[in-house]
Amino acid sequence: MGEGKALLALQEVDLELMRAKRSVEELPEKGRITKVRSASRKVTSELNRIVGVRKDLEMAIADNETDRAKVSELVDEAQGKVEAGEVDYRAIKDLESQLTTYAKRLEKIDFEHVHLEEELGKARKGEQEHLEWLARSKREEERLISAYKERLREMGARVRELTDKRKDLCEEISPELLEAYRAASGRFGGLAVERLNGITPSICRVSLQASQQAQVSAAEDGVCECPYCHRILVVRED
Ligand SMILES: [Zn+2]
Incomplete structure (x- = not known):
């Protein structure tokens, strides 16, 4: 090969090497991985918020149920006294009035219970959806990382090939x-x-x-x- 031809070939090799290095910097997978990770961080933070809400609701429901058990106990106690006939007319009036109050409290407790259960259902659904989204996103991130590594391997092989070719060409030029x-x-x-x-x-x-x-x-x-x-x-x- 003449020096002129070798020089032109060397220039082609060097231009391709420049392009290969630039395209490693600009691999689209790189940007996509960053985007997927950033979206996952946002969703994880939202998931943590929902989990907090769900735990608060579970505690509120437990409290609600404890309250209900306490009031039910009071009702049983009052009814027991009335049925046992242990009390006089006036005391019965008082007990009946107490029972009315307890009935209202129970109604309120049950109403709250329904509302809390509804909210808990929503929170659990949201939690599930966010977990599924994160699992999908994790699979997408893994796919992108493996595609990125594959591209880097390919580029690395091409760069090594070009570098060898470059060495051979340089030997033909003064x-x-x-x-x-x-x-x-x-x-x-x-x-x-x-x-x-x-x-x-x-x-x-x-x-x-x-x-x-x-x-x-x-x-x-x-x-x-x-x-x-x-x-x-x-x-x-x-
Ligand atoms: Zn010129």
């Missing part, structure tokens, strides 16, 4: 020309080498004058500097 390529590559953002198509360089596309054509044709090894853009100009590839 150290002086390699140094010129390295400098021009930095100056021109990777586009350091152009080829002469007819009388027109492929990157700057300014056609050479007759005198310049003669000059570049005489270039040693078919490689010289473009008189316009000062990139490396490959006149002959072999």
